[in-house]
Amino acid sequence: MTVPEGYEIEIAAAAPLTERPMIVNFDDQGRLYIAESSGSNDKVQQQLIDKPHSILRLEDTDGDGKFDRRTVFADKMMLPEGVLWHDGSVYVGAPPQLWKLTDTDDDGVADQREVFFDGKTLTNCANDMHGPYLGLDGWIYWTKGAFAEQTYERPGREPLVTKAAHIFRRRPEGGPIEAVLTGGMDNPVEVAFTPEGERLLTSTFLEQPRLGRRDGIIHAVYGGVYGKVHGVTDSHPMTGGYLPAMTHLGPAAPVGLAYAEAGEARGDLFATLFNMHKVIRVALTPAGATYTGEPQDFLVSDSMDFHPTDVTQDADGSLLVVDTGAWYKICCPTSQLSKPDVLGAIYRIRKTGAPRVDDPRGLSMPWDVGPEELVGRLGDERPAVRHRAIAALAKQGEPAVAALAGISPSASTMARRNAVWALTRISGEPARAAVRAALQTEDESVGHAATHSVSVWRDAAALEALLAQVQAPNAPLQRAAAEALGRLGDPKAAPALLDAVGATEDEILTHSLTYALIEIADPAAVRPALRSTSPRVRRAAMIALDQMQPAALEPATVLPLLTSNEPLLAETASWIATQHPDWGGALSGYFRSRLAKAAAGGESLEAQLGRFTADPAIQKLLAESARSGNVAALRVMAKAPLKEIPESWRAAVVAALGGSGAAPLEAAVQAARAWPQPEKPDAALQAALLRVGRNDKAPDAVRAAALDASVESLDAVDPLTFDFLLARVAPDQPVPVRGPAARALSRAPLSTEQLTALTAALPPAGPMELPLLVEAFGASSDGTVGEKWVVALADARGLANLRPDILEKAAAPYPEPVQKKAAALLAGRADDRAADQQKLQALLAELPEGDVRRGQAVFNSSEASCSSCHAIGYAGGRIGPGLTKIGEIRSRQDLLEAVVFPSASFVRSFEPLVIQTQDDIFNGVPIEEDDAQITLALNADDQARILRADIEEVRPGTVSVMPSGLADQLSRQQLADLLAFLEATRWGAR
Numbered sequence: 001m002t003v004p005e006g007y008e009i010e011i012a013a014a015a016p017l018t019e020r021p022m023i024v025n026f027d028d029q030g031r032l033y034i035a036e037s038s039g040s041n042d043k044v045q046q047q048l049i050d051k052p053h054s055i056l057r058l059e060d061t062d063g064d065g066k067f068d069r070r071t072v073f074a075d076k077m078m079l080p081e082g083v084l085w086h087d088g089s090v091y092v093g094a095p096p097q098l099w100k101l102t103d104t105d106d107d108g109v110a111d112q113r114e115v116f117f118d119g120k121t122l123t124n125c126a127n128d129m130h131g132p133y134l135g136l137d138g139w140i141y142w143t144k145g146a147f148a149e150q151t152y153e154r155p156g157r158e159p160l161v162t163k164a165a166h167i168f169r170r171r172p173e174g175g176p177i178e179a180v181l182t183g184g185m186d187n188p189v190e191v192a193f194t195p196e197g198e199r200l201l202t203s204t205f206l207e208q209p210r211l212g213r214r215d216g217i218i219h220a221v222y223g224g225v226y227g228k229v230h231g232v233t234d235s236h237p238m239t240g241g242y243l244p245a246m247t248h249l250g251p252a253a254p255v256g257l258a259y260a261e262a263g264e265a266r267g268d269l270f271a272t273l274f275n276m277h278k279v280i281r282v283a284l285t286p287a288g289a290t291y292t293g294e295p296q297d298f299l300v301s302d303s304m305d306f307h308p309t310d311v312t313q314d315a316d317g318s319l320l321v322v323d324t325g326a327w328y329k330i331c332c333p334t335s336q337l338s339k340p341d342v343l344g345a346i347y348r349i350r351k352t353g354a355p356r357v358d359d360p361r362g363l364s365m366p367w368d369v370g371p372e373e374l375v376g377r378l379g380d381e382r383p384a385v386r387h388r389a390i391a392a393l394a395k396q397g398e399p400a401v402a403a404l405a406g407i408s409p410s411a412s413t414m415a416r417r418n419a420v421w422a423l424t425r426i427s428g429e430p431a432r433a434a435v436r437a438a439l440q441t442e443d444e445s446v447g448h449a450a451t452h453s454v455s456v457w458r459d460a461a462a463l464e465a466l467l468a469q470v471q472a473p474n475a476p477l478q479r480a481a482a483e484a485l486g487r488l489g490d491p492k493a494a495p496a497l498l499d500a501v502g503a504t505e506d507e508i509l510t511h512s513l514t515y516a517l518i519e520i521a522d523p524a525a526v527r528p529a530l531r532s533t534s535p536r537v538r539r540a541a542m543i544a545l546d547q548m549q550p551a552a553l554e555p556a557t558v559l560p561l562l563t564s565n566e567p568l569l570a571e572t573a574s575w576i577a578t579q580h581p582d583w584g585g586a587l588s589g590y591f592r593s594r595l596a597k598a599a600a601g602g603e604s605l606e607a608q609l610g611r612f613t614a615d616p617a618i619q620k621l622l623a624e625s626a627r628s629g630n631v632a633a634l635r636v637m638a639k640a641p642l643k644e645i646p647e648s649w650r651a652a653v654v655a656a657l658g659g660s661g662a663a664p665l666e667a668a669v670q671a672a673r674a675w676p677q678p679e680k681p682d683a684a685l686q687a688a689l690l691r692v693g694r695n696d697k698a699p700d701a702v703r704a705a706a707l708d709a710s711v712e713s714l715d716a717v718d719p720l721t722f723d724f725l726l727a728r729v730a731p732d733q734p735v736p737v738r739g740p741a742a743r744a745l746s747r748a749p750l751s752t753e754q755l756t757a758l759t760a761a762l763p764p765a766g767p768m769e770l771p772l773l774v775e776a777f778g779a780s781s782d783g784t785v786g787e788k789w790v791v792a793l794a795d796a797r798g799l800a801n802l803r804p805d806i807l808e809k810a811a812a813p814y815p816e817p818v819q820k821k822a823a824a825l826l827a828g829r830a831d832d833r834a835a836d837q838q839k840l841q842a843l844l845a846e847l848p849e850g851d852v853r854r855g856q857a858v859f860n861s862s863e864a865s866c867s868s869c870h871a872i873g874y875a876g877g878r879i880g881p882g883l884t885k886i887g888e889i890r891s892r893q894d895l896l897e898a899v900v901f902p903s904a905s906f907v908r909s910f911e912p913l914v915i916q917t918q919d920d921i922f923n924g925v926p927i928e929e930d931d932a933q934i935t936l937a938l939n940a941d942d943q944a945r946i947l948r949a950d951i952e953e954v955r956p957g958t959v960s961v962m963p964s965g966l967a968d969q970l971s972r973q974q975l976a977d978l979l980a981f982l983e984a985t986r987w988g989a990r
Helices: 044-050 369-377 383-396 400-406 413-424 429-438 444-457 460-469 473-490 491-502 507-520 523-531 535-547 557-564 567-578 581-597 604-609 617-626 631-639 647-657 664-675 683-693 702-711 719-727 735-747 754-763 772-780 783-794 804-811 818-827 833-846 852-859 894-902 972-983
Strands: 005-012 021-026 032-036 053-058 071-078 081-088 089-092 097-102 112-118 130-134 140-144 151-152 160-161 163-170 176-184 188-194 199-204 215-218 247-250 256-260 269-273 278-287 290-301 308-313 319-323 345-351 913-917 919-930 933-937 943-947 951-956
Touching: 021 081, 021 199, 021 345, 032 081, 044 413, 044 429, 044 557, 053 089, 071 097, 089 130, 112 269, 130 188, 130 783, 140 188, 160 176, 163 188, 163 199, 163 278, 163 460, 176 199, 188 256, 199 256, 215 256, 215 290, 247 290, 256 735, 269 290, 269 308, 290 345, 369 383, 383 400, 400 413, 400 429, 429 444, 429 460, 429 473, 444 460, 460 473, 460 491, 473 491, 473 507, 491 523, 491 535, 507 567, 523 535, 535 557, 535 567, 557 567, 557 581, 557 772, 567 604, 567 913, 581 604, 581 617, 604 631, 604 772, 617 631, 617 647, 631 647, 631 664, 647 664, 647 683, 664 683, 664 702, 683 702, 683 894, 719 735, 719 754, 735 772, 754 783, 772 783, 772 804, 783 804, 783 818, 804 818, 833 894, 894 972, 913 933, 919 943, 943 951
Parallel strands: 021 308, 256 308
Antiparallel strands: 005 345, 021 032, 032 053, 053 071, 081 089, 089 097, 097 112, 130 140, 140 163, 151 160, 163 176, 188 199, 199 215, 215 247, 256 269, 269 278, 278 290, 308 319, 319 345, 913 919, 913 951, 919 933, 933 943
16 A cells, blocks of 8 residues: 555554454544454345344544454444444434434443334335535434435424435434435435535446546535436426536546544545545645535555555544455455455555644533533634534533623634534524624624524524525525525525526526525516526526426427527536426427438437427427438437327338438338337338338348348248348358347248358357347247257357257257257256356456557457447446446456456446336336336347336346357457456546
């Protein structure tokens, strides 16, 4: 491990005190509580039954910085994903529940266990909950990940029913639960707080993996909706789109996050990157109403088994870094091999030669003292002393208010700000009045904390002060005031909020101002702003009226702005329109003009139109446009989530198939392929597709796709068509050609002679095409044909990876001797992990030295087809994980295993699903979903759109869409070259 010059690192705790620490937190005595893993990788539902994990308490009895005493504070715990000591109890997030553990007799063992919160969901990756974390406001915060539906009661309002990611908060004494943030990310983890109470969050999948981006750190602004783009956020109010990440980290899997309160690092963040084997330091810099954060490496390990999961600052200013070891592999492809014997440890990093801090926790000080003395400690340079003073004053309650309110104006900013935080934890009007007085200060930091305080208490008496603050020229204070005004819900605030919108170009501040209008939910107070001369004010008014409950925006207000010369208004009108599939009829004239001007299409136009395909007026428009070969219309029709395709569309595609031009022809074929088949085949459409398939002037990919969509309608396949398809399944053909050709052959009514000829295609067939070609032989029972194709299959390069059920089904119609020979091809196949590992090790040992440049050619070749599904930088497919920085997070063995055994593990958010309908079973990666449908990527060039109404069962898949068999498809030198290229892939498009 390396740390920056001027720092030193030592072990603070290791086995046998702790073996697999995950998350840590100190109590006010300096005792360290640890969420300790047992090393189990059992399914989480089994772990919920077994409860094999524990909470440890470590002590440093001699003050040398190394822990030397261990107590098992709580055993029999579900996987603990957060630990917090607060007010004599230890709170532990162990999904689906958040526990409050208390040691009532001070023997070091929790004897009282209470459920503080029950989320009632536990998904396969157990990322339903992380935390909890204590806010400076005294609320307990935690995060919700995964996408399981949870319900939260809200007094006086409809319950919050949500599948989205969130930060939630609740007072320690219980009561209602509030959502602070919403998102489409899979795994929000740790929340840290600035001295002003602002929230910062580590999370995975803030964006779909591409261009070296994925995970990061966000400034968790109240009411914000953050990425990735996901249907789970659709039911939540938005202010015009997703808010951006503060710091992008790539596929780093950030976990722990700490705000440094002491030493030379004060004001910086530290974050642990599980996948990158490092801890980073992030310089937090104010930028308008938010922050920027520039990451720099702080601690870096060259061990692939070093997985840091938490970082915290000790009372003396040193950092503790938690390495959990190499046990974890649940939903984590970077830890493919579970190594529970490779233990973790806790490391201490301190500045070399840093002066010793005397009594860093104030343990020698008396704490059973009056409020005046405690107030005097709020500005202490020792963070632990300050925090203990805040807690002690809060514990004293109303009797402490006078001393807190009377803090000297000449006291430090720190002391006066901490007085506000102590008051925030005290209920009652005297405490509220004292905080309101603090709103008048000229000190920005103190005022910011006071604004947060009146916000969480919804203190209506602060209205006038907040109205003044929201219009003052200070973006962070304006944003905090806007948050408070929205929570007050007083329509009197609307004019001030709208005035502030017109005076700023800060997008984060604009979000908070707009969200406040949404929360106030008074249409009469907002509608006059629709006539404003300021585009920004009109934008905020439109969004607020549209997103408040109930919505109060009419289509007639939006439609004229779709063609506005003011880009901001046109963009806003377009965004609002896409939120309303019921507005299709009103929008048909607008879309007619757009289609005429952009016949070749565009993602924006197609996405907008796609929301309205159930509307009869839009259906008619699309049919008229498609008849003339409008590519955009044809693409929209292909993606339409309709159970029954309108007859006018089928007729339009028939007309387009008879036209000229490669792009319209391809789009028309893809539409016909994508549509669900009617009960009675459409003879005109089938005939049109066959004409395209037999047209030797059309591109090969279009011909193959057309035949794939129509060949089943034939009674027999003519020789020229068969010869074309047979030639197009050769390994040297491009993927978009050989895939459809193989599928066409698998369904075609081939003669005995044609099946015999097809046997020659089996030995060289690629892993994607071989299963389809084998399926073709299932339509015959001729013993001679059977003997020939089984013999040919024995020489196939992809035989070892052919699924047994495909072979058994193809051989079933044939005489018994053929069936026995087919079964013999699979005899001795071993699927167990040990055999796979043996093969992997042997393959590693025999691979020659690879060449990066040759590996790049292999990656992009039609033989390996890696770039069909995986992107590096701007180039490549999006079906599989992005590989822009894959060399940083995967070892050579990991990379080889991913190529050889792609179904051994799945990257989170790329797990395959098996979806069963009444008529079919689909296996693929979900790439898009909404309330109406799920779209699966079945392979490099095929997708299935499945209406939710047709789904009978959804279950996790076990077979990757990435084909097995590439190790046999490539030579050993090609494989070595490919690995060298992937290992060298450590850059990102910036």
